[in-house]
Amino acid sequence: MAIMSYREALNRAMDEEMEHDASVVLMGEEVAEYDGAYKVSRGLLEKFGTERVLDTPITELGFTGLGVGAAIAGMRPIVEWMTHNFALLALDQVVNEAAKLRHMSGGRLSVPIVFRGPNGPAEYLSSQHSQALASYWVHVPGLKVVAPSNPADAYGLLKSAIRDDDPVVVLESEMLYSDKGEVPDEETLVPIGKAAIARAGTDVTIVAFGRPVKYALEAAALLEKRGVSAEVIDLRSLRPLDEGTIMESVARTGRAVVVDESWPAASVGAYVAHRIAVERFDSLDAPVEFVSSEDVPMPYNHALELAVQPSAGKIVAAALRALYLEE
Amino acid sequence: MSEWNIELGWKLRNDMVRIRRFEEKAGQMYGLRKIGGFCHLYNGQEAVAVGFSSTVDHERDYVLTGYRDHGHALAAGMEPDAIMAELFGKVTGVSRGKGGSMHLFDPARGFLGGNGIVGAQIPVAVGVAFAQKHRKSGGATVVFFGDGAIHQGAFHEALNLAKIWSLPVVLVCENNQWGMGTNWKRVSAVDDFSLMASAYGVRGEQVDGMDVLAVKDAATRALDDARAGRPVLIEARTYRYKGHSMSDPQKYRTRDEVDEYRKQDPIYLLEEKMKAAGAWDEERALAQDDAADTMAADAVAFAESSPEPALHTMYEDIYSQDPFFMGRRDGIHAMPSRNPATGRA
Numbered sequence: 001m002a003i004m005s006y007r008e009a010l011n012r013a014m015d016e017e018m019e020h021d022a023s024v025v026l027m028g029e030e031v032a033e034y035d036g037a038y039k040v041s042r043g044l045l046e047k048f049g050t051e052r053v054l055d056t057p058i059t060e061l062g063f064t065g066l067g068v069g070a071a072i073a074g075m076r077p078i079v080e081w082m083t084h085n086f087a088l089l090a091l092d093q094v095v096n097e098a099a100k101l102r103h104m105s106g107g108r109l110s111v112p113i114v115f116r117g118p119n120g121p122a123e124y125l126s127s128q129h130s131q132a133l134a135s136y137w138v139h140v141p142g143l144k145v146v147a148p149s150n151p152a153d154a155y156g157l158l159k160s161a162i163r164d165d166d167p168v169v170v171l172e173s174e175m176l177y178s179d180k181g182e183v184p185d186e187e188t189l190v191p192i193g194k195a196a197i198a199r200a201g202t203d204v205t206i207v208a209f210g211r212p213v214k215y216a217l218e219a220a221a222l223l224e225k226r227g228v229s230a231e232v233i234d235l236r237s238l239r240p241l242d243e244g245t246i247m248e249s250v251a252r253t254g255r256a257v258v259v260d261e262s263w264p265a266a267s268v269g270a271y272v273a274h275r276i277a278v279e280r281f282d283s284l285d286a287p288v289e290f291v292s293s294e295d296v297p298m299p300y301n302h303a304l305e306l307a308v309q310p311s312a313g314k315i316v317a318a319a320l321r322a323l324y325l326e327e
Numbered sequence: 328m329s330e331w332n333i334e335l336g337w338k339l340r341n342d343m344v345r346i347r348r349f350e351e352k353a354g355q356m357y358g359l360r361k362i363g364g365f366c367h368l369y370n371g372q373e374a375v376a377v378g379f380s381s382t383v384d385h386e387r388d389y390v391l392t393g394y395r396d397h398g399h400a401l402a403a404g405m406e407p408d409a410i411m412a413e414l415f416g417k418v419t420g421v422s423r424g425k426g427g428s429m430h431l432f433d434p435a436r437g438f439l440g441g442n443g444i445v446g447a448q449i450p451v452a453v454g455v456a457f458a459q460k461h462r463k464s465g466g467a468t469v470v471f472f473g474d475g476a477i478h479q480g481a482f483h484e485a486l487n488l489a490k491i492w493s494l495p496v497v498l499v500c501e502n503n504q505w506g507m508g509t510n511w512k513r514v515s516a517v518d519d520f521s522l523m524a525s526a527y528g529v530r531g532e533q534v535d536g537m538d539v540l541a542v543k544d545a546a547t548r549a550l551d552d553a554r555a556g557r558p559v560l561i562e563a564r565t566y567r568y569k570g571h572s573m574s575d576p577q578k579y580r581t582r583d584e585v586d587e588y589r590k591q592d593p594i595y596l597l598e599e600k601m602k603a604a605g606a607w608d609e610e611r612a613l614a615q616d617d618a619a620d621t622m623a624a625d626a627v628a629f630a631e632s633s634p635e636p637a638l639h640t641m642y643e644d645i646y647s648q649d650p651f652f653m654g655r656r657d658g659i660h661a662m663p664s665r666n667p668a669t670g671r672a
Binding site for chain 1: 389420426432433434439440441442443450452453454461480484485488492646651
């Protein structure tokens with residue numbers, strides 16, 4: 001096992017896949033000469049050249065659509081969005097083109113493309129640059145969506161995404177890029193559609209994805225000190241969603257806390273909570289708890305922006321409510 | 328009239344007549360409610376699709392267009408039966424009844440749709456051209472769009488990308504003068520769309536879109552440039568006889584205006600040239616017309632007699648491998664097991 005950062009893990013995944021398959025190209029703003037706005041593509045231009053690592057103008061709709069076109073004509077593009085906030089300019093190309101071309105063509109077209117970039121809150125960026133937009137993609141049939149929470153999954157999920165014959169949206173996190181963790185030395189694929197039990201437990205199930213998995217694990221450690229054994233499920237893949245792992249866990253614990261750093265309405269977390277309430281009605285000993293961001297645009301002020309988001313403390317409080325242990 | 332011969336004239340006429348008769352039949356079928364939703368007919372614009380397709384190499388080139396796509400699909404050599412069946416929503420349609428009038432596809436003939444969002448096909452087409460260049464296929468991509476689409480950011484972003492990456496693509500604005508009910512002059516900063524090319528350092532050319540031979544010449548020049556890595560913008564000035572879609576009452580224009588353009592009808596114009604060249608043969612023309620009528624009637628018969636898609640097909644053609652779905656799959660159970668319209672399962 002090597003210790004590497006989330007950023008390095010993503011870079012390794014692209015490096016290996018570009019090595020494997022000449023049809024894989026990377027395009028986006030600043031991905032080539034600048035090594036990526038967040039340095040995720042460092043060194044790739046030098047290794048693969050200007051025909052495979054392409055700086056685009058600042059035209060999200062244009063280069064996202066260009067990637068879709070290249071995908072239906074036999075390539076496997078990786079489109080980097082500097083952040084998912086800017087991907088809103090490309091929403092039409094993802095929702096109406098990438099996700100629909102197979103369907104509208106009666107199965108005749110394939111769209112093997114990866115859309116990736118940082119999603120979710122960062123720090124001191126106010127409301128246009130600190131948004132968790134998973135729902136925008138998860139809502140859409142025809143897309144797959146993954147959200148790695150650690151370097152090993154960042155590596156293995158991105159490799160799977162690049163090899164996938166369907167469009168895959170990868171939700172990275174700016175706040176995770178420098179996090180370090182163990183990544184297997186040998187080439188490893190993490191399958192899309194399979195959740196992980198990040199920590200085993202018996203009293204309450206905490207379901208999270210992306211960066212909040214860290215908070216969920218912190219919360220589980222705090223709960224342990226109070227004699228509560230929390231199981232943490234890292235969804236890893238949001239579409240498809242591994243309901244089996246969630247439901248098996250909740251059947252054992254009888255209590256569930258769902259965490260999502262998005263706004264509450266029409267969110268992935270709200271959907272997961274709904275599914276648990278329907279599928280595990282007979283097992284539940286308490287209402288499903290839901291910890292989301294506050295339903296407000298992100299403020300610039302640091303104390304305010306932290307208070308807006310899920311935290312270990314909020315998750316602990318939710319778990320205690322589910323266990324009827326709140327003070 | 329440069330570089331054309333009599334047989335070419337007959338071929339171009341035949342291709343245009345086939346589109347015209349197919350569209351007339353589609354319009355009738357819409358009136359009979361055999362076709363639903365949006366149905367955008369191509370009558371009047373045939374010279375643009377046919378002029379280009381006579382130059383396009385369907386083995387290595389690609390064509391993309393918007394939702395007014397029946398003519399382009401026929402010009403690309405797609406089967407009229409399967410196109411009409413798609414309009415009828417039948418499982419034998421080119422898109423298995425999933426796409427309808429606006430979404431015709433045939434990758435084997437290089438026809439990549441059939442796109443319903445105004446202008447969205449332009450960046451996609453530029454990406455197809457990117458793949459052609461990257462794979463050194465020698466092919467080029469032709470993308471058609473209307474006078475409405477040219478004001479979308481998608482057009483401008485895509486043309487800039489095509490230029491900076493020297494992509495083999497021809498952008499063809501079919502200016503049929505009406506973006507739905509809005510006259511193009513009311514919403515355009517320029518009165519010649521080919522000028523827009525200069526903003527991106529590419530060659531722009533305006534062509535009479537009612538003159539199939541002029542279109543063919545412009546297309547040949549444009550494809551030569553594109554294959555050499557020089558993208559081109561063509562404005563083909565044309566006119567649609569029918570409404571924006573079948574549900575358009577057309578209160579925005581006069582009968583006289585439509586009649587004026589019918590005097591410049593692309594089929595009529597070509598016939599006049601053939602007559603002037605001493606190449607006219609009335610019997611041969613009638614035979615072409617009859618064959619086109621038969622083609623359209625056969626397509627309707629095929630569509631009529633084709634089965635509806637089975638309900639379970641709603642779950643197909645969404646992902647490459649194992650399908651998966653959020654929530655429960657109630658679609659099959661919630662629907663009657665027999666389609667009440669057809670009595671078929």
